[in-house]
Amino acid sequence: MTLDDLFATILARKDADPASSWTAQLLAKGPEKCAEKFGEEAVEAIIEAVRDDKAALTSEAADVLYHLLVLLAARDVPLSAVMDELARRQSQSGIAEKAAR
Numbered sequence: 001m002t003l004d005d006l007f008a009t010i011l012a013r014k015d016a017d018p019a020s021s022w023t024a025q026l027l028a029k030g031p032e033k034c035a036e037k038f039g040e041e042a043v044e045a046i047i048e049a050v051r052d053d054k055a056a057l058t059s060e061a062a063d064v065l066y067h068l069l070v071l072l073a074a075r076d077v078p079l080s081a082v083m084d085e086l087a088r089r090q091s092q093s094g095i096a097e098k099a100a101r
């Protein structure tokens with residue numbers, strides 16, 4: 001399972017019957033509801049990180065990643081755009097490292 005695979009499944013749920021899938025149901029509620037759910041899951045992950053419960057943090061991190069992908073899908077932002085932004089930052093940080101030498 002990759003994030004790309006999960007994102008493709010989530011995108012396919014945009015056209016699915018809300019009765020058939022949790023993801024389709026959440027997307028049908030709109031981007032604001034998706035954002036709210038993402039925020040809730042992020043807070044739960046923070047709590048488990050502070051408690052240092054690694055099993056719970058692993059589970060909450062999965063929820064955070066899933067809900068972030070749903071939020072991106074809800075706002076028509078492709079996961080590839082986020083990956084491109086990370087790649088751009090990586091290449092910039094390489095330049096900064098070279099300049100510092």
Ligand SMILES: N=c1c2ncn([C@@H]3O[C@H](COP(=O)(O)OP(=O)(O)OP(=O)(O)O)[C@@H](O)[C@H]3O)c2ncn1[C@@H]1O[C@H](COP(=O)(O)O)[C@@H](O)[C@H]1O
Nearest residue numbers: 006009010013020021022023024025037040062063066067
């Ligand atoms: N990875 C996930 C995933 N992670 C979390 N969730 C759901 O997100 C919900 C969040 O949990 P909550 O306890 O906050 O939800 P809740 O209390 O029931 O809802 P609210 O009352 O708070 O609105 C749960 O119902 C989980 O099942 C997920 N639902 C689906 N997926 C994957 O998404 C893909 C599409 O699945 P369908 O949604 O079944 O089409 C599949 O690959 C799934 O494995």
